[in-house]
Amino acid sequence: MDQLRLLFVDDEEELVSAVIERLELRGIEGVGATSGGEALHHLREGSFDVVVLDIKMPGIGGLEVLRTINRRHPEVKVILMTGHGSAEDNEIGRRLGAIAYLEKPVDLEDLLTIVDQAVNGKAGGPDGR
Amino acid sequence: MTEIIRGSAEDSDLVRTADAPEPEAPGQQVSESAYRRLRRMVVLATVTVSLLPLAITMVINYVQFRGALQAEAVDPMARLTLNTKRSLELFLSERRSGLTFLALDRPFSELCDRSSLTRMISNLNRSLEIGTFVDLGIIDDSGNQLCYSGPYKLEGRNYLDQDWFHEVARRGTYTSDVFLGFRESPHFAIATKHDRPDGGFYILRATIDAEMLSEQILTTGLEPTSDVFLIDREGILQSPSRRYGEVLTAIPLTVPHYSPSVEVVELKDDRDLAIFMSSAYIHNSPFVLIQIQPAEEAMGRWFTLRSELLGFLAVSAGLILTVILWGSGQLIRRMREADERRAALYHQVEYSNKLASIGRLAAGVAHEINNPLAIINEKAGLLLDLVMVGPETPHQERLAATVDSILRSVQRCKKVTQRLLGFARHMDVRTETIDLEALLREVLGFLEKEAEYRDLTVSFRVQDDLPTVASDRGQLQQVFLNILNNAFAAVSEGGHIGIEIAHEDADHVAVTIADDGVGISKEHLQRIFEPFFTTKSGTGTGLGLSITYGIVKKLGGRCRVESEAGRGTRFTVVLPISREG
Numbered sequence: 001m002d003q004l005r006l007l008f009v010d011d012e013e014e015l016v017s018a019v020i021e022r023l024e025l026r027g028i029e030g031v032g033a034t035s036g037g038e039a040l041h042h043l044r045e046g047s048f049d050v051v052v053l054d055i056k057m058p059g060i061g062g063l064e065v066l067r068t069i070n071r072r073h074p075e076v077k078v079i080l081m082t083g084h085g086s087a088e089d090n091e092i093g094r095r096l097g098a099i100a101y102l103e104k105p106v107d108l109e110d111l112l113t114i115v116d117q118a119v120n121g122k123a124g125g126p127d128g129r
Numbered sequence: 130m131t132e133i134i135r136g137s138a139e140d141s142d143l144v145r146t147a148d149a150p151e152p153e154a155p156g157q158q159v160s161e162s163a164y165r166r167l168r169r170m171v172v173l174a175t176v177t178v179s180l181l182p183l184a185i186t187m188v189i190n191y192v193q194f195r196g197a198l199q200a201e202a203v204d205p206m207a208r209l210t211l212n213t214k215r216s217l218e219l220f221l222s223e224r225r226s227g228l229t230f231l232a233l234d235r236p237f238s239e240l241c242d243r244s245s246l247t248r249m250i251s252n253l254n255r256s257l258e259i260g261t262f263v264d265l266g267i268i269d270d271s272g273n274q275l276c277y278s279g280p281y282k283l284e285g286r287n288y289l290d291q292d293w294f295h296e297v298a299r300r301g302t303y304t305s306d307v308f309l310g311f312r313e314s315p316h317f318a319i320a321t322k323h324d325r326p327d328g329g330f331y332i333l334r335a336t337i338d339a340e341m342l343s344e345q346i347l348t349t350g351l352e353p354t355s356d357v358f359l360i361d362r363e364g365i366l367q368s369p370s371r372r373y374g375e376v377l378t379a380i381p382l383t384v385p386h387y388s389p390s391v392e393v394v395e396l397k398d399d400r401d402l403a404i405f406m407s408s409a410y411i412h413n414s415p416f417v418l419i420q421i422q423p424a425e426e427a428m429g430r431w432f433t434l435r436s437e438l439l440g441f442l443a444v445s446a447g448l449i450l451t452v453i454l455w456g457s458g459q460l461i462r463r464m465r466e467a468d469e470r471r472a473a474l475y476h477q478v479e480y481s482n483k484l485a486s487i488g489r490l491a492a493g494v495a496h497e498i499n500n501p502l503a504i505i506n507e508k509a510g511l512l513l514d515l516v517m518v519g520p521e522t523p524h525q526e527r528l529a530a531t532v533d534s535i536l537r538s539v540q541r542c543k544k545v546t547q548r549l550l551g552f553a554r555h556m557d558v559r560t561e562t563i564d565l566e567a568l569l570r571e572v573l574g575f576l577e578k579e580a581e582y583r584d585l586t587v588s589f590r591v592q593d594d595l596p597t598v599a600s601d602r603g604q605l606q607q608v609f610l611n612i613l614n615n616a617f618a619a620v621s622e623g624g625h626i627g628i629e630i631a632h633e634d635a636d637h638v639a640v641t642i643a644d645d646g647v648g649i650s651k652e653h654l655q656r657i658f659e660p661f662f663t664t665k666s667g668t669g670t671g672l673g674l675s676i677t678y679g680i681v682k683k684l685g686g687r688c689r690v691e692s693e694a695g696r697g698t699r700f701t702v703v704l705p706i707s708r709e710g
Contacts, residue, residue: 014504018507018508021511025511025514056496083499103547104500104503105499105502105503106503108510
């Protein structure tokens with residue numbers, strides 16, 4: 001299996017950089033994006049196994065990015081992340097095929113467990129539902 | 130966790146059970162006097178529109194019936210008076226005719242003889258069937274008594290200076306008032322004037338026993354209650370009256386004015402008795418016929434009818450008033466209940482809105498804190514990563530421990546924000562599967578610090594194999610937070626609060642929160658679910674338990690409270706295991 005490629009999207013630059021660095025320390029190729037637009041740009045440029053998406057972002061929000069991913073990159077697994085767990089967003093995210101919904105602050109080890117399960121096909125992806 | 134807690138089933142006979150009443154708003158929303166005023170107005174208006182027409186109808190009926198029945202009473206009386214008047218007039222005219230016959234029957238020269246006069250009296254009395262003539266005399270045009278037959282010594286008397294003589298000379302006939310005559314018994318006189326062949330005139334004058342008048346009156350068939358008599362124009366009785374005395378005494382009534390026909394009037398006599406008086410002037414005589422009947426007897430039927438009418442009025446008015454008073458009471462009570470329900474609802478909505486705003490604020494705060502918290506988390510994580518992968522340094526272990534501490538604090542903050550968000554979420558009923566114990570522990574999390582500071586013990590007793598319930602998490606959190614808050618407020622330092630979750634029946638789970646606090650007095654116990662009812666003067670809104678009650682009801686459950694002042698309170702919330710609908 002190829003090296004895991006993960007796209008981490010959050011409007012907080014500090015958070016993104018720390019997460020990317022920690023991923024690299026674990027041998028995971030992480031790419032950071034601080035807006036929905038940037039995330040879509042990265043998705044067009046390269047291929048990713050998993051995208052971790054913050055729902056609340058200025059400009060193109062997480063859910064909108066998720067919709068685009070579903071259309072253009074259906075093979076990519078998406079994990080949603082939010083600062084406040086709105087039940088409505090959770091529900092919409094699940095309907096749109098997000099494999100998980102995490103509340104901030106997210107523990108990196110938890111995140112990696114979910115990613116691992118998703119990539120190794122244990123959790124249902126968008127195609128498996 | 131199982132512990133024995135106070136106030137459990139074994140001493141439940143010491144506590145009072147209050148079934149939760151329907152929430153009721155207190156009267157202070159709209160003042161008591163406003164409802165009283167409104168009721169007064171409703172009563173006044175309905176009484177006016179219902180009783181006024183009734184009263185008017187009654188007055189009209191009263192007047193009409195009275196008129197009709199009066200006519201019915203008066204008409205026979207007038208008829209009888211008229212008949213009596215006619216018979217009296219006939220009686221007098223017969224006597225006058227008798228005298229006229231004598232004058233025509235014989236020449237003047239044969240008349241003036243005492244023995245023939247005596248025979249004439251006897252003939253007259255026989256022909257008129259009733260012995261009435263007492264004496265008979267002839268008076269010439271100079272007023273001299275020419276001859277006389279009778280018990281008086283009247284021969285040779287002159288009447289020229291007497292009024293009656295002039296009257297008979299002028300009008301041809303004359304009837305006198307009653308006077309005391311022969312043997313002091315009442316008599317009256319009649320006289321007729323006749324022309325003499327040689328010019329001039331003479332007068333035939335006869336005295337008649339006044340008893341005859343009374344007999345005439347009595348033969349007309351009067352009712353036993355009526356009093357009929359004759360008076361002269363000065364009001365002196367000419368025949369005896371049952372009510373007003375003997376002949377030749379004055380009656381205590383005003384003499385009626387002259388009228389050619391029968392007159393009936395209603396008046397009061399000297400003894401203040403209401404009477405009907407019918408009167409008729411007897412033609413060619415000084416007599417006035419009077420018939421008296423007490424109004425009470427004449428109007429007997431009217432009085433019966435009148436009391437029936439008044440009775441009917443009283444009964445109907447009473448009935449109408451009762452219905453109006455009862456109806457208006459009901460109306461105002463319903464109105465008041467509706468007002469109170471509306472006020473309670475309004476306050477509940479207001480309270481919900483307040484909670485919703487607090488929720489929104491909490492959500493905002495949580496969100497704003499979670500983002501920097503995430504950064505702290507990742508930065509600290511990175512720091513730990515770097516320390517661990519890097520070369521061993523003397524401070525490596527201390528650094529790792531420090532970062533760990535930071536991460537634990539982050540987790541604590543996360544718990545707080547999650548709780549805040551938990552409360553902020555969904556104000557509407559949203560059914561989820563809920564582990565009641567976990568939920569209660571979550572709620573207790575908010576009160577942990579207070580319990581610690583005040584040295585309170587909180588114990589849990591949970592029945593084995595309890596099912597989860599399908600209910601609304603946010604709402605249940607609110608309910609239990611409310612009840613626990615009250616329990617915390619009730620206990621003193623070192624107090625104990627017991628939470629027990631058990632099966633109520635096959636479909637329900639009961640959560641009982643018992644404290645050993647101040648308890649609730651009997652009077653207060655009945656009112657604790659009322660909106661605005663509070664014992665925390667100044668600090669409480671009085672809405673907590675009413676809203677708790679409202680929520681539990683909305684969730685398909687019920688509340689039960691048992692309490693005894695000084696011993697503590699047991700508050701039980703019974704929830705359905707599955708939510709229908």
